[in-house]
Amino acid sequence: MGPFxxxxxxxxxxxxxxxLGLVLTYNASRVFNFAHGAIAxxxxxxxxxxxxxxxxxxxxxxxxxIFVVGPLVGLILWRLVxxxxxxxxxxxxxxSTVGLWVAIPAFxxxxxxxxxxxxxxxxxxxxxxxxxEFDLLGVTVNWNQASVVIGAAVVALAFGIMLRYTxxxxxxxxxxxxxxxxxxxxxxxxxxxxxxxxxxxxLAALAGVLLSPTLGLGEVQFTLLLVVSFAAAVVGxxxxxxxxxxxxxxxxxxxxxxxxxxxxxxxDSTSTFADTLKxxxxxxxxxxxMLAFLLAYQGLRRExxxxxxxxxxxxxxxxxxxxxxxxxAAIGPLAVAVALxxxxxxxxxxxxxxxxxxxxxxxxxxxxxxxxGEGGMLSLAQIALAGIGAFTAAKLATDAxxxxxxxxxxxxxxxxxxxxxxxxxxxxxxxxxxALATLAxxxxxTYLLFxxxxxxxxxxxxxxxxxxxxxxxxxxxxxxxxxxxxxxCVVALVVVSLRRSTSGMVLAAMRSSEQASxxxxxxxxxxxxxxxxxxxxxxxxxxxxxAVSFGRATVQSFSVLVGIVWLAIxxxxxxxxxxxxxxxxxxxxxxxxxTNKLSFILVIIVVFFMMGMTARLIGSRAIxxxxxxxxxxxxxxxxxxxxxxxxxxxxxEEIDLGTAWDYIPTLLFGxxxxxxxxxxxxVLFDVMNRIRLRQLRRDARTAExxxxxxxxxx
Amino acid sequence: MSGPxxxxxxxxxxxxxxxxxxxxxxAADERAVTGLVGPNGAGKTTLFGVLSGxxxxxxxxxxxxxxxxxxxxxQRRARSGLARTFQRLELFGEMTVREHLVVAHRVRExxxxxxxxxxxxxxxxxxxxxxxxxxxxxxxxALDGVADQPVALLPLGTARIVELARAxxxxxxxxxxxxxxxxxxxxxxxxxxxxxRVARDERGVAFVIVEHxxxxxxxxxxxxxxxxxxxxxxxxxxxxxxxxASVQAAYLGTDTANGGAT
Numbered sequence: 001m002g003p004f005x006x007x008x009x010x011x012x013x014x015x016x017x018x019x020l021g022l023v024l025t026y027n028a029s030r031v032f033n034f035a036h037g038a039i040a041x042x043x044x045x046x047x048x049x050x051x052x053x054x055x056x057x058x059x060x061x062x063x064x065x066i067f068v069v070g071p072l073v074g075l076i077l078w079r080l081v082x083x084x085x086x087x088x089x090x091x092x093x094x095x096s097t098v099g100l101w102v103a104i105p106a107f108x109x110x111x112x113x114x115x116x117x118x119x120x121x122x123x124x125x126x127x128x129x130x131x132x133e134f135d136l137l138g139v140t141v142n143w144n145q146a147s148v149v150i151g152a153a154v155v156a157l158a159f160g161i162m163l164r165y166t167x168x169x170x171x172x173x174x175x176x177x178x179x180x181x182x183x184x185x186x187x188x189x190x191x192x193x194x195x196x197x198x199x200x201x202x203l204a205a206l207a208g209v210l211l212s213p214t215l216g217l218g219e220v221q222f223t224l225l226l227v228v229s230f231a232a233a234v235v236g237x238x239x240x241x242x243x244x245x246x247x248x249x250x251x252x253x254x255x256x257x258x259x260x261x262x263x264x265x266x267x268d269s270t271s272t273f274a275d276t277l278k279x280x281x282x283x284x285x286x287x288x289x290m291l292a293f294l295l296a297y298q299g300l301r302r303e304x305x306x307x308x309x310x311x312x313x314x315x316x317x318x319x320x321x322x323x324x325x326x327x328x329a330a331i332g333p334l335a336v337a338v339a340l341x342x343x344x345x346x347x348x349x350x351x352x353x354x355x356x357x358x359x360x361x362x363x364x365x366x367x368x369x370x371x372x373g374e375g376g377m378l379s380l381a382q383i384a385l386a387g388i389g390a391f392t393a394a395k396l397a398t399d400a401x402x403x404x405x406x407x408x409x410x411x412x413x414x415x416x417x418x419x420x421x422x423x424x425x426x427x428x429x430x431x432x433x434x435a436l437a438t439l440a441x442x443x444x445x446t447y448l449l450f451x452x453x454x455x456x457x458x459x460x461x462x463x464x465x466x467x468x469x470x471x472x473x474x475x476x477x478x479x480x481x482x483x484x485x486x487x488x489c490v491v492a493l494v495v496v497s498l499r500r501s502t503s504g505m506v507l508a509a510m511r512s513s514e515q516a517s518x519x520x521x522x523x524x525x526x527x528x529x530x531x532x533x534x535x536x537x538x539x540x541x542x543x544x545x546x547a548v549s550f551g552r553a554t555v556q557s558f559s560v561l562v563g564i565v566w567l568a569i570x571x572x573x574x575x576x577x578x579x580x581x582x583x584x585x586x587x588x589x590x591x592x593x594x595t596n597k598l599s600f601i602l603v604i605i606v607v608f609f610m611m612g613m614t615a616r617l618i619g620s621r622a623i624x625x626x627x628x629x630x631x632x633x634x635x636x637x638x639x640x641x642x643x644x645x646x647x648x649x650x651x652x653e654e655i656d657l658g659t660a661w662d663y664i665p666t667l668l669f670g671x672x673x674x675x676x677x678x679x680x681x682x683v684l685f686d687v688m689n690r691i692r693l694r695q696l697r698r699d700a701r702t703a704e705x706x707x708x709x710x711x712x713x714x
Numbered sequence: 715m716s717g718p719x720x721x722x723x724x725x726x727x728x729x730x731x732x733x734x735x736x737x738x739x740x741a742a743d744e745r746a747v748t749g750l751v752g753p754n755g756a757g758k759t760t761l762f763g764v765l766s767g768x769x770x771x772x773x774x775x776x777x778x779x780x781x782x783x784x785x786x787x788x789q790r791r792a793r794s795g796l797a798r799t800f801q802r803l804e805l806f807g808e809m810t811v812r813e814h815l816v817v818a819h820r821v822r823e824x825x826x827x828x829x830x831x832x833x834x835x836x837x838x839x840x841x842x843x844x845x846x847x848x849x850x851x852x853x854x855x856a857l858d859g860v861a862d863q864p865v866a867l868l869p870l871g872t873a874r875i876v877e878l879a880r881a882x883x884x885x886x887x888x889x890x891x892x893x894x895x896x897x898x899x900x901x902x903x904x905x906x907x908x909x910x911r912v913a914r915d916e917r918g919v920a921f922v923i924v925e926h927x928x929x930x931x932x933x934x935x936x937x938x939x940x941x942x943x944x945x946x947x948x949x950x951x952x953x954x955x956x957x958x959a960s961v962q963a964a965y966l967g968t969d970t971a972n973g974g975a976t
Contacts, residue, residue, distance in 0.1 A: 501832035505817040516804035521792030
């Protein structure tokens, strides 16, 4: 028992240090930092690099990382990102920090090289190497462990004193309660906020430094650190530092003890379920704690949640543009469809295979378009739903011998009730808590379901063949590609028609104002259930197709972290746009390893340039004249010619970009999300909107007096 | 049906230890404009919340026609003919003016129920009835000129009229107006007042209006209820209210009642 308590206390102390930083920064700026774990990771890698490669002593490196690197990272990120987020809509706040979560580890790997951060290496701790040991009440404790616990206690004490007794503490508390009043009283909220971010990131750095000698530098450990911090923050209702601190210790202790008991209970059990629990139970604990507290708080004191969550301002700054109507509205989608279906004509077999994966993924991405873009709910459960669809389809097709198309459909249908269940549990929570609850759900599914041996199968997953139905075999690449493109177009049409329909209007109303929606008779609960149901179906179907495009469903392709990256890309390209989802998906598969070939990247640049031009052309009046059409056609021919010329026929002669390139896409996805998400509907929408708004203003100017006079008449 | 159209009896609301409304009675007649006035913090907004179902009273009953709607959700109230506007604009930022009316009318008709039709793209055709209601409401409130503009680009006065139009598109029996004139200039105020008269006379809609500008309420309403510190201190026709001593006390302030002199 003793050693397990010690392990638990050590873990709990690290978590506690981390959650202090998270809650502090949240309260100072209303930005919940999803990149907290990534900052800790960056600090830990820096610390490791300084001690192992630069020959710094442990205390010097620790001081440098905790007191210089951490706060500096905090200050830089505050200046560039966090400062602007306080007044942004929830989606933007969320996606920007998620973008950092994706970008920072990639940046660290690029900066320090894979040799430093490759495996699960341990950094040196404060206890010497090997760490000295001593005896405490019959339990052997090493100095690494002791230093962690002592460090956490000192930090907690220092924080308590600082917040209660120092002027900075007072102004922090004031700025948290009411920034405006605080600024009238002579406090400068930006300064307080900057200092809080420096302190918060310093604490993240401390957590990273403490964690690296104990659990190593695996990226997974830091993701876990992050989510445990989330869970502990939820225990403290995102406000209370002492409660969050206690929550972190509790989770650590539970994890320490679970190691003992899961081993005891399941040591001689041989069932798959027991096996899964043995490995999956310990990492599930924070999520179980988080879900339990979320549901308990929700039942007990709903108002308190509402107040916290509705603090964010409305999307007031987004001015919607008028829509195109009639045949003009059809030009853009038709151009995209023609481009999509003509891919086999201008790409060789290899690349058709790559693009098929992209199109399959695009179907999956439409689930984000529905749940976030239409429903306005930040669900992180979509990747788990996609995984459920994929594994169900693969199991049914391969193990039970169902026809593949039927298995895919069954997988998609099965995810619907699961999605509805997730919705029922989480939809009354506000934006942030909904994101956290769905994240918890996704992680639980991964740990307790996907990692079962018969699913994981030593990382090789479950096989699934390409479908065959109505006598047509879709086994060769081109016909399979055409099938996927068709499915994508159908699902995209469904999403678009949902948006334009009565239900879509109801959802738009709900996104803008739940109060006003309720008073004209809209049932918010029903609408949210519909959104979740439809998005779950699309996730299940897309997940299944994505698995088929690889030939197997694997745990890795549906891990939560992958889902986060996907979400970041989709939001960057346009969460309200089906074309945005398509472009995001193709971009993702193309620039993800191993297809890091220069020529293809050039092609993609050309394609995206063409799509951007299409957007511009649709938005401008000129295109609807014969001259404009001729110009557009010319542009397109030039674009396709460029693609054909740039793309070499022989794949082997291509220029390979080297391993460093592997991290650049991830870095760019992350940074893209951080900086482009300021327009929450994405790049595409932004471009179109600017064009149409300009047009609207021009129209208003030309017909200046007429509408105004009309309006003034009573 | 006998008695008033909207009838609230003995409404009590408490926020923690503060009694926001203390056994308040309130009634609004059919085809009439009923005023609700009182100094800041008198409980007007809370009473509106109770009437529209956003605030649950500790005790008391609310009747719409002959139906008890005390425990009903805002949605159910909306379907049985009660609509409201908001003091802080609550428009649907992504929609045009016309779409505000269309969605309100379709929800009223329960056309949002047919998800499958929507998914295959059949859910967006306007019916004859819908076109009728939407167009006539647009022209009733003189919104034809801006019907296809996004609401985000409208001036405040027009935006408030859009809120009113959205409420009317649900084909209500009674509309609650929460400070419909706040922040408007004289001309815009005149437009709203005119719109209310037209809607009352042509559609037979009843209105309950909360407004800071007491002169305006006296001019518009046939019946007025005055609240102060969560209690009804006066009730009656405009001329009675104008001469009531307790109302003057509440508004101008005496040593007993020291309300805001707005």
